[in-house]
Amino acid sequence: MDGIEHRLRGLLRGEKRMIAQIISAVENDCAQGLLQNIFPYTGRAYHVGITGPPGAGKSTLVNAVAKQFLQQGKKIGIIAVDPSSPFSGGALLGDRVRMTDLAAHRDVFIRSMASRGSLGGLARTTKDAALVLDAAGMDYVLIETIGVGQVELDIAGVCDTTVVVLVPESGDSIQAMKAGLLEIADILVVNKSDRDGSERLVMELKFAMEMREREPDWEYPILMTTATEEKGIGQLVIALQAHIDHLSMTGKLEEQRKAKLLHHVHELVEQKIRSHLEENVMHEHDLRTLVDRIYRRRLDPYRVAERIARKIVKGSR
């Protein structure tokens, strides 16, 4: 299809309008064919996730980090995810406000995404959008999640390196977060270190990180930054590069990426099966009537599932 050809060419040339339109298509689930064609050109960029509670300074930090990468002559793609309203489905996307320094730079592409009902801190299509930026020739793709609590941890499954940003105010909730956020951090950042309590937080984090399961050969740096003043950003950039080196030297990069690809394939298969189920085997409302009967204890869920699964297998053969 020459439509695809044409768009692919534009994308590989790094044309911003084309990149943007392709991401829209991805977001709207109409880019299957295109993604297949794009995929061979991906795998070059490093994907860095930035996550943390609301207002921790993620966007400001992304802005500062991107600036340093730019100075090294790198190309930067940024995806910033904000929540969609569960009521209207609309969203106000405001992360860009913190990145106005960058927007006009030739080598930067910033895209805001709404989570569109997805609950893991990213949108369902964020991963594919990141691939689009990868193919467009970005050296780094920085992904900012929505402000998260303990459960919105999809980011770790998408990125090579996950940076968790905390602020002194979040000190009280460390215990609560131990189970979640700290588990996925490769690098910890205590931002707003101009505020009181940041040193204490660093201490607490050190302690908490001792308790968690850790990989050998990686020290899990805990850094202090003041993103608004671009303080401590140099160290963060060094830590990011160190983590990448660590991953590639230990072979973890390949291992990790393969695991993620496997996961991705699983996800896609699951999605396929679901749509297949919906379209060819059993429609939602048939399923509802079945459920009705299960509810009355005429049927049981185990047998129903078994039967549907068999039907799916037969149908797709």
Place this chain on the structure above:
Amino acid sequence: MKRAKWDAKFKACRERDIDFSTVSGLPVRPLYTPADIAGFEHDRDLGYPGEFPYVRGVQTSMYRGRLWTMRQFSGFGTAGDTNRRYKYLLKHGQTGLSVAFDFPTLYGRDSDDPFARGEVGKCGVAIDSLQDMETLFSSIPLDKISTSMTINPPAAMLLAMYIAVGEKQKLPAHILTGTIQNDMLKEYQAQKTWIYPPEPSLKIIADILEYCAERVPRWNTISISGYHIREAGSTAVQELAFTLKNGFTYVERGISAGLPVDKFAPRLSFFFNAHLDFFEEIAKYRAARRIWAHTMRDKYGAQDPRSYLMRFHTQTAGCTLTAQQPENNIVRTAYQALSAVLGGTQSLHTNSMDESYALPTEKAVKIALRTQQLLAYETGVPNTIDPMAGSYYVEALTNELEREAYKYFEKIDKMGGVIPAIEKGYFQKEISRSAYSYQVALERQRKHHVGVNIFTEDEKPAIETLKIPPAVEKVQIAKLRRLRRERNNQRVKEKLRLLRKAAKDGENLMPRILDCVRAYATLGEMCSTLKEEYGVYREPIIF
């Protein structure tokens, strides 16, 4: 007849299908009686005019002694254009000047700055240097008038220019009277005109407080403004609470800069909005006076009664003007003006009917001024002091607004004060939410705005507006370039270097700024010099 009986009778009546609440959303009961102000004691709760806690007014004789100052805000085009308008206003009986600057000036940028493109002289007068200021006040003796300047981040520079114009007229600074707005906190919260981050901005404000206490003692150093908070969409309670809390923040800054509170507090003044809800507005001004007096005495230990006085300027609400049926604005403004006068304002600006289109024409300004003169000379309203006192409704509402304001103070304190709350986007969010819910109420017909969502007409209003010729920008830029060629640039450079150094060393900036001004450094040059030292502000989360 007993109350219960009346209640029952009233319940049986049908009410109109609207929200019976103030424009800010405070519920309003059908009837107020002594029961609504139980425990009310006149002498303690209101006091006499000019006496603590000043609810009935800040002067003993109020408008029996002197009417409020009629002060129409104006400025447009070049300094020469505005100078002509000032002379016109003074001729028609205006008693004080109020300078409106254009956007580039408000942001401390010169007329040839790329950001100024298309904005020079549009919404106010363009001032680039002392030279423009000299033209602005040419043949207006500064000892005969008081001048209010609506200027915030570059307030220090404009004040310095005013002082320098005084010098040229052979007038010492200590006799100059006037006001600079100089209220940065509400800029971060509502009006969004900023250059530097909050901390250095407050440092400059403290410099001005200190300098003026010594050298320009009759100058009102900060006009703590609720007006813009309200225009940005806040409720009356938010306007009241945020403004006063900002005021207290400045007081704390002055004190921690080592100034005795009574040395600078008497020069703080306020600026409020006069919005649609007549009684709510009156209650707002009265509550404000009581809160200020109590807090200054009891919390900050002020002893000079002048520190307890909340003097304020009022402007009718620009955001309530309608583009539809513009003549209605004359009447709307008149009601608002009446509430300000019943609330005991010290000075008043009445908006012109055409201001939702453009800067006002001469004719529209004259009608607006006449509106005040009618109020002052025909209605009899100023004949007695605080005539609303004792109204069950007004007193109850005054108490309620006061209570609600204290609740906000507590919330803000919990966040660590005004600046942390600004950084969290607290005020911005509160204000946006109020603005949005008001809009929703309008669209659902729960609230009404005549000509907008009720009694609308299909019309193409044919109204004459003031046009600023595009040539203004060219003229102003040419003038600026000539100045840069002709002045002693060596001297300018040296003075700017000293300014930068003073900023670095944390010295009081005012004397350095005055030196720069005298050397004809431009506003943009001075502000960029400070930007290098202080950095620039970025707005926090927004919704």
Place this chain on the structure above:
Amino acid sequence: MERKIRVLVGKPGLDGHDRGAKVVAAALRDAGMEVIYTGLHQTCESIVDAAIQEDVQVVGLSILSGAHMTILPRILKLLKTRKAGDMIVIGGGIIPADDAKKLEKMGVRRLFGPGTPTVEIVDWIRANAGKVGKSGKVGKSGKVPRHQTVKKKKATAVARWRKKK
């Protein structure tokens, strides 16, 4: 159902009166649109950059400073030179009738005066941006939108299915 409508709400120039822009942004969100808010004091260039990268269908600009005759034409021109002339540009603020006429001639699709009910803006955007633009974002030919409709329905069904899980 068509694809999600994305709108950029921008405040070019120096004026800081963002009340209108924010009210409109909130109303568009509540109408189910995705709104990219640029923040205050933006240059025309940065607004156009944002519009392109965010791939919005509509660029809405609020201007209350009187600089509309400088800013709006500039935005139109920049969009054109960046091959995004198909984006719909609308404006809000205080714009005198004769200026409005000129601007509409230049290609500003619609100007909303003060006091416009937000529903009117929502409806207008739905009517005009709901259609797939000629940018071909969704693919080619008339088949595509139908395909897309199927996908959309499916996605929600899947979501429901998932929730029940």
